[in-house]
Amino acid sequence: MKFTINLPADLEEMSVEELLTTEWLVPKKQRHFLRSKRHILRNGNVARFSDVVHADDQITVLFDSEDFAVKPLTFGDEQLGKSLILYEDEHLVIVNKPENMKTHGNDKTEIALQNHIAAACGAPVYVVHRLDFETSGAVLFAKNPFVLPILDQMLRDRKIHRTYQALCAGQFAQNNLTINRAIGTDRHDKKRRVVVSRGGQRAVTHIQVLKHFATETLVQCQLETGRTHQIRVHLSSLDHAILGDPVYRGRKASRLMLHAKHLELRHPFTKENIRITAVSKSFERLMRKIATD
Template sequence: MTLIVRFTNPYSAKTVKELLEEDLLIPRKIRHFLRTKKHITINGSPINWQSPVQKGDWIEMVFDDQDYPPKHLPFGDKRLVDCLYEDEHLIVVNKPEGLKTHANQPYEIALLNHVSAYVGQTCYVVHRLDMETSGAILFAKNPFILPLLNRLLEDKQIQRRYWALASGHFPQKTMIYRDKIGRDRHDRRKRIVDPKKGQTAHTRLTLLKEYPAASLVDCELKTGRTHQIRVHLAHHGHAIIGDPLYHLKKGQRLMLHAHELVFKHPLTLEQIRIQAPSKSFENGLPK
């Protein structure tokens, strides 16, 4: 499959080599192919590797199967995809609760399979949501954009905000939890607060509304540890309602929803803000 990438350069002036290597994160092997095949032009003209590229220049690159060998994923059902935002390179969808982000076994069909069917080609996971969690989730539509989105995630430039219905009441409107999180050696499904061996975790909470026995909080992730919000809230005595691992009372869905994603588009530097509606939070909260 041929992938053609066209965009107006949003980055500061530099050489072609620097642009491809530093800003676009194109691997050395693929940069070599672009050069030898003359698969890159600036403002419609062939380039020298040391040619200057100015902000606002029109860039076109052509990638083939030698650059990115095709990957095939079984397609799911495109009708199950609730698309919130889509462009040539990425897609954000509203994940339902009870569905895995990606399959763990070859025979499984997960959200990634449904999204790939919707797009019509194999897509790639940028970040994950627990199976029980609903809300906005980002996928790359091609292997070129994937490392750029991964860098945004690693550099904490993708802001993720969640709604959680937590048990009990909080002592103040804003709280920051920094407890380190590690594996629970007694239950491989779970994570625990582990001050000695755990990984750094940072969650900022803002109280939105109080109910007789629960509180609605906005949670902003500064790090992305497995079960981070669930573990932090449970550790401080405010387990999320319906949490099958960390809340004693069962019976309803996990009341955790990724309601907002904010990031700069890596090819335009445009600020993208996507919010995901949730019927559970609109209609299912206590009055």
Template sequence: MEYKITIPQKFQNITINNLLEEKWLVPRKQRHFLRTKKNILVNNQNVNWNDKVMEGDVVTIKFDLEDFPQTKITYGQKEFVDILFEDEHIIIVNKPEGMKTHPNNPNEIALLNHVSAYLNHPAYVVHRLDQETSGAILFAKNQFILPILSQMLEKRQIHRTYQALSQGNFNKTIFTVNKPIGRDRHDKKKQIVSSSGKKAITNVKIIKNFSQVSLVECKLETGRTHQIRVHLAYESHPLIGDKVYGKLKANRLMLHAKELSFNHPLTEQKIQVFAPSKTFDDTLQIFS
């Protein structure tokens, strides 16, 4: 693999070492390969890692096949891939409800398989959406960018905004649910608010109260399994169509990842995508 990256203005006058470690968040193992094999060039010239790069410099990064473990995946159908954004390193797609993000066994076909079929090589999951949830989801197109994006996700540099329809009306317009979430010991399919669980923070904004339901916007600071569903159920406002945590039925789970935004780790380009959902909008009309 070989990648050519032009240094943006924000990164000028920084050493190669700091560029890779602090700006591009390249993991130590990959930095070691690049250093020992002399597989990084600036303007097609070998460089010392203490040399500085300037705006407009072209950095070439090379990886050998043995630098990454080989990945095998069964290809799905590329026709199922609804692309919201794509470049050399990342692809953001609009996941339909009812489709798994990734397979749990070799015989399953999920969105990951379809995206890999579109790319004609394995894609890599950066974050997940529940099977019942639709919307914007980010995949890495190579194993160079994957750990960088994973670190960004961990550092809350990838921002996700969801729209949801919940049962009942709220007596507040903006609030935060800061309650740890863990697995329900009595039901493996469920998560619960638990003092022994992992930190989970959901910021909630009420968009509109209808007669019996409310349209809300949720922004995640963490990414626990079923986080929005568990937190709103804990607040006594379970999601419409949630067969696990709620009671009010609908054609689908009323949870949709409508927006995904972040600064591209290599170019500082602002990436912001919005994912439409006809099924969410149609079901919202029924309840509103």
């Protein structure tokens, strides 16, 4: 496995070790392989970790197959996968997940979004984050096991920004609010989450009202944390359940009206700012119907 990366023109001078550790967030285990096997090159020559890299240098990293534990993945529908891709380069792919499709299967025999994207890319892809089965919108996959832990760390450091739209019941008293309420598992139903006063996981959702309708409100939601069902639980806890959400008492609709509209990040290697917008025809269609009723 070989990757060649051209350093951006505005990169400050730093050592190879600083590049791998601070700039690229390469995990310790992979840094050890690169150092011990002398598998990092600068402009075609073997580089030491103390060597200084400069803007526009060409960095090549080499990995043996045993450097990563890669599980086999069954491929899905190539044409479907290609139709869902919004952005793709050598290291990552952003796709538009349809509603009522799993992000990944529970076992190797189950075909899900991950399998279709792998077929479209011609190689396995790796889940960085997931969307609920019922939720549509932008999902990020890593295209190789080298970038996967880097993207994982960026997600933990809140350097990957996800913006959702939700159509929910009722009217909001204010146009901007932050819901900071811990979430735990419902002791009566392990598949369901609830707001809890003690214990649970910290959960923070920022809400902005986009449009009022007669009995519904379209809101924009930004996640500060990424808990299971977070937006659905938080809105339901304020009596603003999302339409089409039977788990959290949402009014009946043809689909769950929750859509991951935007995904934004700074590319870990090129430092390019990437902002992708995902459009859902079924979400927009139901929105138009609500607006005209």
